[in-house]
Amino acid sequence: MGLEGEQVHQSGSGWSPVYVEENLGVMSAGFLLSSPDDAVIWRGPKKNGLIKQFLRDVDWGEVDYLIVDTPPGTSDEHLSIVQYLSAAHIDGAVIITTPQEVSLQDVRKEINFCHKVKLPIIGVVENMSGFVCPKCKNESQIFPPTTGGAEKMCQNLSVSLLGKVPLDPQIGKSCDRGQSFLAEAPESPATLSYRNIIQRIQEYCEHHHLQEEKIM
């Protein structure tokens, strides 16, 4: 997000997120490391401690959406974040996969994890879904959906497919430079995909929010 080298500041009301823009704040373990070579070599309990602090001690202020990025797998971090956030309200999880079975087989486990911990699933995103050669415009399936891709898996498991994002070299470049891909490549098919997915996520959250207000 173009925030490398930033540090976290403390105030009376807790840790302050690092702001990209007035309405976009970030908290990350990355801000607590003093060098790009520093490794976080911690076992579970210490990690859980930091996650708790991120949730309890950060002065987020009034926020419409809190997006939580997680590491791959179903580990301490995942258990902890779900446990610690259970008192607050998690709208749900968005699960990312690539099209091939080797990825899907792990994602099915992730979906089972969500069911186990009663975490609603907003939907699945199929990333790196095809590549259109900029020269000849032919499409290649670099990560082939040999078992039907996310689409088939979502059908089988009754989970929403939020969308498919194609490979675009600009995505990696923008991320590396800390620039907004959506702003840098507004015409890219990947941008269109992202925007559709984001809209669906917003609709899901707003719909469920309304439902809850009705119940209350």
Added chain:
Amino acid sequence: MRGGNMEETAGERASLAGVRHIVLVLSGKGGVGKSTLCTELALALRHAGKRVGILDVDLCGPSIPRMLRAQDSAVHQCDSGWVPVFVGQDIALMSIGFLLERPDDAVVWRGPKKNALIKQFVTDVAWGELDFLIVDTPPGTSDEHISTVEALRPFQLLGAVLVTTPQAVSVGDVRRELTFCRKAGLQILGIVENMSGFVCPHCSECTNIFSKGGGEELAKHTGVPFLGCVPLDPQLSQSLEEGRDFIQEFPKSSAFPALTHIAQQILDTSQRSS
């Protein structure tokens, strides 16, 4: 443990005592191709006439069984412990994938339980006589990594291969992985830059989908050997999906030269260390 004292000692020693070289495959980042590299490295070494095993320590996302068409196999017990599953070209494999009741079961364990299983995979598996044991790990620097290195320390740990994709966000994580290796006293065999460029099969135009050169630069910057760039290769992905032997079946494919070159460098290093 069953049997008298002599048998017990032999059983304890037999775990990894017969393995001549252990290679750890690490990455700071997920999804960069560790499991792919483990699989292809194992196949290439096997084709070079070596006896090879793979230890799959990625407990949450065990990919190796599928990559070697062994997803329906089961593990058996013998007197000296678990018997690894023999897959592909006679490669010995142990993975949590073989112990799950259902393939979609999530392993939702905290550290201590994971550590216990990793220790078992090292001490309670009858690996026998192997030239190489390749160890596949989950991404990052977590319980699994600390425990794996601790469990492997008494044995012939040749070193670690670090996998990255070319772009900065991946390289940034691999720098941290290097720190882990240095702190753990692991020899760094080298860095592999995976998913490095894509040659369109229709028009041969090369596109650097995930940028280019980051892995090589990191190796230069940190004084670590650079083992090579592996391009994106749909035939490689397809081969892994189907559990095929890519090294045997696709010698003309774009990733083949790089993968066999990496295996050769590992072989050379192992011969020097012997």
